[in-house]
Amino acid sequence: MKKIIAAILLFSTLSSFAQTYKPTQENIQSRNDFANEKFGIFLHWGLYSIFGQGEWYMTNENIDCHEYAKSAQAFYPHNFNAKKWVEAIKASGAKYITFTTRHHDGFSLWETKQSDYNIMNTPYGKDVVKELADECHKQGIALHLYYSLLDWTREDYPLGRTGLGTKRKNASKTGNWPSYLQFMNSQLTELLSNYGNVRAIWFDGWWDHDEDSIPFDWQFNKLYDNIHRLQPQCLIGNNHHQHPFEGEDIQIFERDVPGENKAGLSGQTIGRLPLETCQTMNGMWGYKVKDQNYKTPKELIQLLIRTSGKGANLLLNIGPQPDGNLPDTALARLVQMGTWLKENGESIYGTTAGDIKQGDSIISTQKGNILYLHFLNEKEHRQNLSITLSKKVKKITALKDSSTIPFKQKRGVLDFEITIPKDNIDYILRIE
Structure with a gap:
């Protein structure tokens, strides 16, 4: 029944568009730039960080939103330094930053005139979106x-399936x-008018x-049209776990490489838009004081490789x-990824x-007439390989x-032998 309702909702959402969206040349260029960059950093930050329980703390614990809002008077991130943040992220090899301007708790991290519930009305009193931008x-x-x-705090937001215990008086x-x-x-409109170029x-x-019994129409056409009018190059992505809607420029997969659905959030078909996988470095999106379960450098680097192997x-x-x-x-992981990308970035960027396609242990990426084969095997061993490849190979190098790696090619079959080094993260062949 849930699948039927979801299908009706999807049809309702899509039908609200005239199916006439045509991206501008600036938008197409943004798409190309985005697709070539391959690696970005997500930053989940807000009032929820104070509690150290993750970004869903308010709804998970059924916190009274009016009591929760009092934490704004304790928000004083005295060590925030946009310059250091961006320097560390840039050194990691990441090419873009996605920053949470306003999360589900409704608190805005910029100088908005639409609500008093924002960072300017805290002891800190500085527009961190502007500083970061x-x-x-x-x-x-x-x-x-x-x-x-x-929004789990505003009374004009129609109640959905989350935030039902936050005690909004007239919701x-x-x-x-x-x-x-x-x-x-x-x-x-504020975000796209006052902070320079916003790429997405x-x-x-x-x-x-x-799961609404009556399909809910978000009227995305009004939101999307406004964004594209204000900044035609600005890309729109929506983490709805569905096939892309009319007017969108990016397709998002949450916690899954496109084509996989291990987390149960990414069963949608893969469209023709640029693809992006979002994933946590540890277990949570927002800061959780007990969550020190960070993925290893090898796990993160191999995740980047597997994602790139899907063109995402x-x-x-x-x-x-x-x-x-x-x-x-997190800073240590950024350094480790940056070191790896300095040496191997040509096999990822662009x-x-x-x-x-050889399962999870052999991944391929491509740039023009150069094919990169990534071997993710962990143990040292010699390996004889036969790979079907229609194009004529000129040269193989590590x-x-x-x-130089010796090889034979006959009738579209490429034969060669390699030795996987000990403690391998990614042994890469460059095939011209």
Whole structure:
């Protein structure tokens, strides 16, 4: 029954468009730039960071939203330094940042005129979106802005399936949708008018109404048209776990490489838009004091490789601490990924999905007439390989040291032998 309702909702959402969206040349260029970059950093930060329980703390613990809002008077991230954030992220080899301007708890991290519930009315009193945007523009890092479609605090937001215990006094299933839609459009207008070039808006929360008995119409055409009018190059992605809707420019997969559905959130078909996988560096999106379960450098690097092998980007998340620092372990992972990308980045940046598909242990990426084979085997061993490849091979070298790999090719079958080194993360062949 849930699948039937989801299908009806999807049809309702798509039918609200005239099916006439045509991206501008600036937008197409943004898509190309985005697809070539392959690696970005997600930053989940807000009032929830104070509690150290992750970004869903309010709804998970049924916190009274009015009591929760009092934490704004304790928000003072005295160690926040946009310059250091961007420098560390840039050194990791990441090419863009996606920052949570307003999450489901409704708190805005910029100087918005649409609500008093924002960072300017805290002891800190500084517009961190502006500071981060200015630094991204200065250091040449593309800026993407996350924006929540749902709100656990506003009474005009129609109640969905989350945030039901946050004690909004006059909230209802119908809410006041025209008021809430105007609020979102006004906030998005601020973000796209006052912070320079924004390369993407990253929406989240559609799924809050995916089980409604009556299909919910988000009227995305009004939001999307406004964004493309204000900044034609600005890309739109929506973390709805569905096939892309009309007007979108990026397809997002949550916690899954495209084509996989291990987390149960990414069963949608793969479309023709640029692809992005978002994944956490540890277990949570927002800062959780007990969550030190960080993925190893090998796991993160191999995730980037497997994502690139699908022609997709990896958006890797960090939850900054309430004081404004990035966690030490996260910073260490950024350094380790940056070191690897300095040596091997040519096999990742600017590539598309490769023609060779050999399960999880052999991944391929491609750039023009160069095919990169990534061997993710962990144990040292010699390996004889026969790979079907229709194009004539001129040369095979190991990317690490440019050593030549002897090979034979006959009737579209490529035969060669390699030795996987000990403690291998990724042994890469460059096939011309």
